[in-house]
Structure formats: structure tokens, C-alpha cells
Amino acid sequence: MVRDVAFGQYFPGNSLIHRLDPRGKILMFIAYIVIIFCTFNYASLGIVAAFTALFIILSRISPKFYLKSMKVILFIVLFTSVLNLFYGTGDPIWQWGIIKVTYDGINRAVFVTVRIVCLILASSCLTFTTSPTALTDAIERLMKPLKAIRFPVHEVAMMTSLALRFVPTLLEETDKIMAAQKARGADMEGGNPIQRVKALVPVLVPLFVSAFRRAYDIATAMECRCYRGGAGRTRMKSIHMSGRDAAAFVLLLLTLAGVIICNILIPSAV
């Protein structure tokens, strides 16, 4: 079922990671993406993987949910790693026609897989431990300088937070529409890929119609609750940096340093 997608969900809690400043978490996540693509040998890859594992453990969220979050992307991971496997250069270990597997290809496949998996785990860690409101609040604060060039910072943040809020609702609705169309004889599972994509049209059309209707309702509800844009709004949960955040940043810097040192000392594998 579409509904048990764990990706992008938030699990309320009080762990160390939960209590980090959301702005810090976003900045760290961006830095993390850069670092993970700067890993060129197994030692540095290991450091990043260890760093990721540490955060996952500290978040105190059952690994079950992390695994679940990967389910969706599993296909992409497999696809890219298999593709990379055959794209290596050098002497083939195994060859069949034009398809060949080389050590270089295996290395590439491993790197791509580990990088993507770490990336998904880290982004899950971010969304699992940060409420959508906190996340968008942080984005709004981080983008504040853009206000100078008349970028609608508050509006973008509000839209993002509403979009995140309605992900589960719309997924639930997709399930219902699919069931309704199946009950009327629509075939969702069978056929070749093109037929399957076509079978989605009768699901997407009602979904869009209802999403627009919802949007109208939400706008009304927001106006009823005195929403009139970002000016003069306050927040219940004010966010501020603390020692915890500094410690997290230091940890990230150490990881970066470790990766750089390994890259210098050990020849790169890819």
C-alpha cells in the first residue's frame, strides 16, 4: 500500500537529535551531501558511514522505520548500482559479449550504493526528527536574506509546510481512489509498463480535482483563523542554537577533516 511510505514522516521524540536546532540540522545536511560526494576511498566512505550510523543511533528511532524509508528508493539504488557495475574501465574479470565486469566497476557500484543509502538515511534522520513546522520555520529563517531581493520567503515556507502536512492525507486519498477504480474494474497491476502508467490516469485526475478542492477549503480555514501573511506572526516554539548544536558541528567538521586526510593519504578507489 502507498500508505506505509515512511519517507518524509516525523516521529515526535525527545532525543539529542530531536533537540538540535532545525537550522543547524539543515546546514549540516547540506554540508553532509557535499562531504559524501567527496569520499574517494573506502576509508573515507567508512568515516561518513560511521558518522551517519552515529546520528541514526542518537535519534532513537527504530531502525525499522529507516529500512522502510529505503523501500521506496530501493529500485533506484539497485538500478544505478547495476548500471555502474558494467560501466567500469580496465581489465574485465567477467565478460559476456559487450557486457563486462571489472574491479573498477565493482568499486563504482559499491560507492554509488553506499552514497545513496547514506543520503537517504541522513535525509530520513532529518525529517524523522524535525517537525515539518520546525523545518519550514528554519528554511524561512535561513532564507531571510533573500527578502532583500523581494523573494517571497514566508510564502514559500508556508507552502512547503502545507505540502508536507498533506503528504499523508493525499497518500491516503490515492489509496482510496485506487480502490474505487479497482472496484469498477480498473487494472492497476497487469500489463506492460506503458499500460501501467496509463492506468494511473484515472487515479491522478480525481486526485488533482480533490487536491484543488482541498486547497480552497484550507485557504478558508486559514482565513477563519486570522491568517494574513507572514507580517506580525509569532511562533510558539522559538528556535535557538545551543551547546548541543556546536558539538554536532564539531563532529561534522571532524568527519570532514577525516575524509580529507584519508583522501590525501590513501589513493582513491574510484
Added chain:
Amino acid sequence: MNFISIQDLYFSYADETDPQPHVNAVDGVSLTIDKGEFVAVIGHNGCGKSTLAKHLNAMLLPDSGKVIVDGDDTSDETKTWDIRERVGLVLQNPDNQLVAGIVEEDVAFGPENLGVEPGEIRRRVDEALKAVDMYEYREHAPHKLSGGQKQRVAIAGVLAIQPQCIVLDEPTAMLDPNGRDEVMNTLLKLNRERGITVVLITHYMDEAVKADRVVVMDSGRILTHGTPEEVFSQVELLKKHRLDVPQAAELAYRLRGCGVKLDKIPLEADECIKMLGEAMK
């Protein structure tokens, strides 16, 4: 004391420049609602009751006539937000009024919009959630709650703005019987214990019976209004307009038709049983 006063209200959704004849959604309604009252508005779909509800907090403005809320005219644009602070509106679909991914953050949305300072917001949110018995769920995601719970969170969201009056537009229409009871009991409690004025738009007669006053609408007009006893004893009138009466009243009405002597029309089951017992002696 008059809290809301509706004077000769007309409203139509049609474009005014459209030469074709159009039907008024609200067609000459005058009504006053007192502070602390519990008023139920009943009627068919399309009778104008939802349109009326949206006039009470300036979501819609009259084509002609006036709506005065606590001394302020809703057409006065400088007062719009003051009025919405005093009159909260809860809509039918609970899913579409919760704007945040966490219950307490959703309840905080209203006071945040008003620029209330953080400590005070926290206090209001906790209080509002306790008032609707949803405090234990403050960290849950709204989509994991039942319909009745979601609707109670929506009510808390309005309560946190600290309005004097709550208008609810068919809040129980999408709920199961359990959810309906939860919402109804919450409303009665808020009305009795906190003196909040409640205007409940509904098409469930069993809910209307619990109000202080019932207003029956049909084709944009007020058909009749009065205490539940007064309204539901006019069984013929309601039947003529294809409106239901509470089951107990219906039974008593039919028994009367068969010659059973009942001096008044009962509204709730217990009352009905007692009266029938007496009649049988």
C-alpha cells in the same frame, strides 16, 4: 444581551452583472443571537445555512442587510480581523482545516497569526487542548487521529484564538456516531462551563434537540424558530418541508394520530419512555 444581530440579510453567489434571474442563497434573514446561547440551525442541503454561517465571521459579506457582531458591522473592512478573533468558524471536513503536521502546532496556528508572544501561546494551546480532552495527543500527527478527534483538534484551534462565539458548519457530517457524540459533548461542555456562544449548523435533529434554541431554514429563509420543544412540536410544518423530527417526537406524533392522548411531544428517548409509561396506565 445581543451578541450577533442579523438584519434583513440577502446574499447570492451569482454574479450581479449576470442578467439571468438568480436565486438568493440567503433570502431575507433576520436573527439575533445572545451571548452564551447555544443555537442550532437546521435545514436541507442548499437551504442557506452554511452561507449564513460564513456571514457570521465576515468570510462572506451581505449583498444587502447587515450583520452586526458585538457592535461591529461585518462590512467594515477595518474590523474584519477583530470579528474573526471574536467569532471562530469550524468547517465540515476536519482534514482540510488542520494546517500543521503536529496537533499542538496546529492549535498554535491561530494565536501565532495574532502575534501573541510564545509563552502565552503555549499556555493557550495547552488550555485549549485540555478543554477538548485532546491534551494527551498534543504530539501526534493529525492524520493518525480519528475523525472525532480531528474535529476536536479543529475546535481547539479555534478556542486558542479565545473567541466569544464558535460557529460550526456541519462539524459532525463526516463523522461516525462515536465521533459525533465526542464533538457534541465537547460543544455542550464549552457552552455550559465557559459560557461560549455556540452556533451549530447541522442536519442531525438529535443534535438540534440539545440546543437552547433551534432555527429552521428552508430556501434561504427562516421557516420557524424557538426552543426545541416549540419547534419540534410543529411536526406537520416540518414534514411539509421534508424535514425530519427526532425519533421520539415522530413516534409520539404518530401515536397521537392513532388516538393516544399525549399532552406534549417528547424530544429524547428517556422522556418518551416515561410519557408512554404514564399514558399506558
